[in-house]
Amino acid sequence: MKTKTKPAATEIIAATLRDEILGGRLPAGQRLTEMELAQRFGASRAAVRPVIQQLAMQGLLVCKTNCGAAVAPEAPKAIRDLIVPIRRTIEAYALQLIFSELGPADFQRWEETLARMKAACERQDLHTVAECDLAFHRAILERASQGDLLVIWEALVGRLRSHFRRTQRQLTRLMDIYDEHRELLEAFRGSDEDAALRSLKAKIA
């Protein structure tokens, strides 16, 4: 055996594809067939099938029956405008749930994400920056242990791809993204819950 035929087989594939799509490495419209994915990950179609369905429900892929799946485009602006505030509400709620319980282990996790993001900013690696951006926010929900909210959040973010309107920015200001998240983390460390909540909401565009 190579690694682990454990129940994580499909999960690894799902996480990999998800990051590639959200990070922009796989362009919208890119076609993905079950066969291709199965070969790429050294698995069978049965293994990648649940992944495709999952990503489709998260808005990352669009499936046409008997015609293969493709990386979904960003949702139309009207939809985005509708679900951005929803995302704000959910993340703020999760943060409020956990704010008083946050400890060193939590901050350490965010620090690691920020370190990765900083390095990516310095080498102008837009894809990794976007990935870290999402990981930072996702960590809030995972920490809250609210599986239901996480599922809903994934469905929202998969359609927003908000992190890529930042592509418009000049790459020289990429470090701004890092700075913003650094501020957020410091607010998490502080004792002013309301201030942290306000900062978080403000950062979600």
Add this chain to the structure above:
Amino acid sequence: MKTKTKPAATEIIAATLRDEILGGRLPAGQRLTEMELAQRFGASRAAVRPVIQQLAMQGLLVCKTNCGAAVAPEAPKAIRDLIVPIRRTIEAYALQLIFSELGPADFQRWEETLARMKAACERQDLHTVAECDLAFHRAILERASQGDLLVIWEALVGRLRSHFRRTQRQLTRLMDIYDEHRELLEAFRGSDEDAALRSLKAKIA
């Protein structure tokens, strides 16, 4: 052949199970194994597997690895309080999208749902009333042809099960539910969009 090996095989199973769970025919905690479902619908495990995954992401089922799926309980109150207004926002947005385009065919569809609901109220069939209630609201989103919103709405409603707090009501007032939806439909027929939107929001508890 028995029925139809058409592409609707899994869709029929999904719709059937969804209605049974949302209608309350399958109680929370009820265990469902792939084998049982496959036998019940005369299909193979491969056919019911996508259904289970889909319903799990919609919050109707909870899956434990290698241990089977079970009908999920309603989400905790804090979560419900968070997502009720979200649902209100989404349905109102969809209604606003389609309000000016509504025609006889649309009203006819709602009339049929209401007819079913009325009959169910008269024979005190709580399950069917709940099912029609959801169908009435779902029709708004389907009419808007916003697949993304429908997916999100499903994920919300699956966790709310709001329609079952009405179980608390005395069965003698079941017809109130019908009356409320009748009012809604008449508002849809009218020309006052704002009034219709307000009515819709008011009805979503």
Add this chain to the structure above:
DNA sequence: GAGCCTGCGATTGTCTACAATCGGCCAGCG
């Protein structure tokens, strides 16, 4: 008597093969 370990049953995870379906191309006809 309590705790751990082993063995077993049940269930899902994965794989391979087959069937049904869709889109596009090409021939044939008007």
Add this chain to the structure above:
DNA sequence: CGCTGGCCGATTGTAGACAATCGCAGGCTC
């Protein structure tokens, strides 16, 4: 020359079998 019909490749949908994993019961040890 345009259109319609049917064929063909590609892709997913479905099926059944095998393997890996989990929970639990029973017995053993301390």
